[in-house]
Amino acid sequence: MLAQQVAKKYGNALFELAREKGLIEQAWEQFNSLADYLRKDSTFLDFMSAPQIPDADKLALVEKIFKPRLDRPFYNFLLVLIDKRRIIFLIDIVEEFDRLVRQHKGIARAVCITTVPINDEERRRLIEKLAQKTGLKIELEEKIDKAIVGGTVVILQNQIMDGSIRYALSLLRNRLMKVKVH
Numbered sequence: 001m002l003a004q005q006v007a008k009k010y011g012n013a014l015f016e017l018a019r020e021k022g023l024i025e026q027a028w029e030q031f032n033s034l035a036d037y038l039r040k041d042s043t044f045l046d047f048m049s050a051p052q053i054p055d056a057d058k059l060a061l062v063e064k065i066f067k068p069r070l071d072r073p074f075y076n077f078l079l080v081l082i083d084k085r086r087i088i089f090l091i092d093i094v095e096e097f098d099r100l101v102r103q104h105k106g107i108a109r110a111v112c113i114t115t116v117p118i119n120d121e122e123r124r125r126l127i128e129k130l131a132q133k134t135g136l137k138i139e140l141e142e143k144i145d146k147a148i149v150g151g152t153v154v155i156l157q158n159q160i161m162d163g164s165i166r167y168a169l170s171l172l173r174n175r176l177m178k179v180k181v182h
Contacts, residue, residue, distance in 0.1 A: 006089045011096025014077055015104075018097075021073055028101045030070055035094035049088040058082055108136040113143045113153040113164075130156060 018027035038045055044065075048058055059082060067075050081087040102109060110130050112118065118126070123140060130138045134156070145153075148164035155161075 003089055003092045006086055007092035007096040010081065010086060010089070010093045011100060014074075014093065014097045015100040017073055017077060018101075019104075021071075023071060023073065024101060024104065026071055027074055028098070030074055031094045031097060035091050035098075038091055045088055045090065048082065055082070058087075102139075106136050107139055108134050108157055109139045109141065111141045111143060111155040113145050113148060113155070115144065115146050115148060115150055117144065118142065118152075126154070130154070 014027065014031070015024075018024045044061075047053060047061065059079070062075075062078055062082060066078055070078070078087070078090075081090060081093070086093075099109075108130070110127075112123075112126060123142075127138045127140055130140075138156075148166045149169070150165040151163045151168070153160065153162050153164050153167075
């Protein structure tokens with residue numbers, strides 16, 4: 001819960017900063033590549049969240065690594081995160097920032113979970129339906145999960161549309177559990 005609150009607050013602040021400076025594209029590119037790196041290797045965030053390491057050492061590391069690579073406002077943003085002890089939420093903040101940039105551009109990300117890959121025609125129809133529903137351009141991410149047994153689960157902007165067999169079976173089970181047998 002704290003991660004969501006921090007991500008919303010700082011992700012919005014980063015978006016507003018980038019918009020004010022006219023650097024949305026640069027920030028989007030720089031912070032997404034940073035988040036991709038941090039997802040692969042958590043060493044940096046582990047170091048930054050270690051309470052036994054002095055803040056001066058953390059600041060020195062950030063200066064050495066990021067000052068030459070990030071535009072000045074974004075480097076300063078990282079310094080604020082360190083000062084406020086929010087750097088450990090950096091990936092969450094970047095994900096919220098990414099969501100805001102996509103929304104600004106009229107793009108929505110949807111996740112489609114199935115037990116087998118969908119074909120091109122199904123993909124096209126799903127993207128078309130979601131685009132009609134939202135009025136946004138849809139970027140579809142596909143995932144395979146055998147646990148849903150069959151059917152499709154679509155996650156779009158905080159909404160889950162569960163058409164899986166697993167979900168249908170759980171509904172049926174709940175109805176059957178309510179039936180009284182004499």
